[in-house]
Amino acid sequence: MFGFGRKNEFPVEGRVVVITGGSDGMGRAVAANLAGRGAHVVVVARRVSKLQSTVEEMRHKALNSMKQRFFYISADLTDPAECDRVIAEVTGWNYGSAPDIVWCCAGFCHPGFFTDVPISVQRQQMDTVYWTAANTAHSTLRNWLAPVPPSGQMKNPRRHLIFTCSTLAFTPIAGYGPYSPAKAAIRSLSDTLSQEIEMYNGAYTQRHRNSAPAADVKIHTIFPMGILSAGFDNEQKIKPELTKMLEEADKPQTPEEVAQISISALERGEYLITTMFVGNVMKGTALGPSPRNAPVGDTVLSWLSNLVFLQVIPDLRNKAFNWGKTNGLPHPECPGRDEMECQTPQS
Incomplete structure (x- = not known):
């Protein structure tokens, strides 16, 4: 009842973990945490200097x-061929065996009002947020789910594919128009894969009869809120003031906190994982047909959360209306700020 003696559903000691976006922020914190638990870790990102620094931290x-x-x-994980290369290179480095765990953390946020942000930037957001995750998942699952002849099969530990999403996929906030749709797409992909993967897992259980994957696979998705990092600092510089006001309930966490909470939830075997109470309430409003971590608990949470959000959503819309009524439209030279603010340099 209280979790005593519960089986660890996410053992990592001696296993090979690939972390995309692993050179900074949450990805780097996850890499360091898993290194401390005995995992062999491969970090993937663009900047070599940051990657080298992360490897040194993991060794320490x-x-x-x-x-x-x-x-x-x-x-560059926006290129699907690069994702194929990463999985092939990791497999070679791992003496011909595929990685056991792949955790998608790549991406960054460019906040702004939808009409203020150029379509080119919004496409870039979809590429760097959704497509880096989808490309990585596609390359990973094509490798993991390839059938193995019965003569070559043996029972292998479960593999894990983990997406990093955002609570904005549950409850959008004004000012995240370029970013939240990409996160919502990840959540939808995760739900779809959580069903599809069961076909392969079913074949795996009957591996003595037909060709089947070498291991069963579980999908997970993490939904943090604000994470204190260099990326977060950059967001704050361009984020609309209205957005900052609307997300006052979001008290940013350190990357280390998010990593620890996420890994603890993975050890409990959870599917949709939030990292703070407010995020859990937001999840409760949007569970829909997604698999539950705890059917009874999550259903009760959903009922209570929807009662809370009967007031929250109208309040968010009223605040946006009153902001426009008081401050007018954003100044064209300073998106997200009104004319008076635009004339005052930001620190």
């Missing part, structure tokens, strides 16, 4: 630096 925090191995790959 490793559970057993003599046995654990760490590696980095510089890649």
